[in-house]
Amino acid sequence: MGKAQHQDDTAKETEYSLVRVKGTWRCRGGKKINKGTADCVSAAKVYESTTERGMTWTVVSPIVFTYKVTETRGLLDPSNDTLLLGHVTDPQQLEDIKKANKPIRRFVVVDQEVFKIYGPKLTEYFEANGVIFKVMALPTTEENKSMEMALKILHEVNNFSLDRRTEPIIAIGGGVCLDIVGLAASLYRRRTPYVRVPTTLLSYIDASVGAKTGVNFANCKNKLGAYIPPAAAFLDLSFIQSVPRRQISNGLAEMLKMALMKHRGLFELLEKHGCMLLDTKFQAESSLYGHSGVQVASQATRTAIVTMLEELAPNLWEDDLNRLVDFGHLLSPALEMKVLPSLLHGEAVNIDMSYMVYVSHELGLLTEEEKQRIIRCMVGLELPVWHEACTLELIQKSLQDRLKHSGGLVRMPLPVGLGQAEIFNNTPYEVLHRAFVHWCDELNISSDGSCES
Ligand SMILES: NC(=O)c1ccc[n+]([C@@H]2O[C@H](COP(=O)([O-])OP(=O)(O)OC[C@H]3O[C@@H](n4cnc5c(N)ncnc54)[C@H](O)[C@@H]3O)[C@@H](O)[C@H]2O)c1
Ligand SMILES: [Zn+2]
Structure with a gap:
């Protein structure tokens, strides 16, 4: 190890908290922060160190992901508002949406085969709830699990003029559909919330639970992707009845x-x-089947x-x-x-x-x-x-x-x-x-x- 490198390693570091006072963020040194004057103290820190070559600022910014995995029955029953509002975690926001009385807008990508079976119910659901919607039914097969498919979705998302703050993209299908849409959403305007509705058993217990999105690339499975969880995954076991x-x-x-x-x-x-x-x-x-009255199916999927x-x-x-x-x-x-x-x-x-x-x-x-x-x-x-x-x-x-x-x-x-x-x-x-x-x-x-x- 060279001398300069050694000096880098031993450079003195100063820790700063980030404090917002009257709307402006500032670095504040020292262990004691006057919380009385601050309107917000961030969990992020900045560490400053000096070497012969100049300064280094190291940013440590914890990012918290919050997402829901929610079981529901009758997801496409018009009286069930889970698909439209189940992702909202803040009660105040939920109240505001309900009070605003504005039509909800949703962009939906659905596996083509799933659309053949559930398309009419889906359309009926949105119409009954006065939703302005665009449904894209796509052949989301493993062979089509590509960046091209993600871009095709993104063009339509862009045409729909989606508001990324309030209008999560909805993906309905097996793991392939959920993975492609998840990646597209994580790219659109750097990160647009999305909702997963799994319709195969595999996506119900696996792809819906985690944070991974992706498409195949260079002949490798899921070579392009991101770790961005959905805002929510809505699980309705009744979709499984039509799965081969x-x-x-x-x-x-x-x-x-x-x-x-x-x-x-x-x-x-x-x-x-x-x-x-x-x-x-x-x-x-x-x-x-003689099991103590609890549904084996839901016990198995829940576990x-x-x-x-x-x-x-x-x-x-x-x-x-x-x-x-x-x-x-x-x-x-x-x-x-x-x-x-x-x-x-x-x-x-x-x-x-x-x-x-x-x-x-x-x-x-x-x-x-x-x-x-x-x-x-x-x-x-x-x-x-x-x-x-x-x-x-x-x-x-x-x-x-x-x-x-x-x-x-x-x-x-x-x-x-x-x-x-x-x-x-x-x-x-x-x-x-x-x-x-x-x-x-x-x-x-x-x-x-x-x-x-
Ligand atoms: N993101 C993750 O964490 C994660 C985890 C596991 C798997 N995956 C990915 O998931 C994919 C596999 O998912 P999959 O097994 O769901 O495959 P899939 O999405 O290809 O669906 C399987 C088939 O079932 C059809 N189908 C879907 N729902 C149906 C329904 N309700 N009724 C009738 N037919 C239906 C589809 O059209 C398709 O032909 C792989 O690409 C894998 O990489 C991702
Ligand atoms: Zn697997």
């Missing part, structure tokens, strides 16, 4: 991920009622959401690389890209999790019986547990890529028993290899999709 069965299994994979990582009760619920959830598309009262929120809220920008939610996401991105579009995201995640269960077993973290229970549960959820494209080469390459991007450590969340997990670093190759051999021996399934296990 395979897409429900797809969502169940992410739910099973949370169960395996941190909630034994959720695992047992999926083990016992997985098939019923698939048959009824999350619409049935479980009392029909998945809470466990996910617990992991995401303290790490909204994913600065901490030790993430249990990464389970199933170490090998699956490469697998997904390799066989696109034959495997859905959740299916690729499940194949990754299935292999990792064998790694856990090989390390003595799961008993044979626990391993078998997990695999049986996956099969019960109609998820693939093995794939010929998930080769040892793909596994090694994925882990090497991870090594490059994660500071020289491959952090592997692994189940240690049912509903508990720990992160293991740099698992030895011999373990990965032995696990792979057993995984293939036991789960190389017959062509009709049935599993020997």
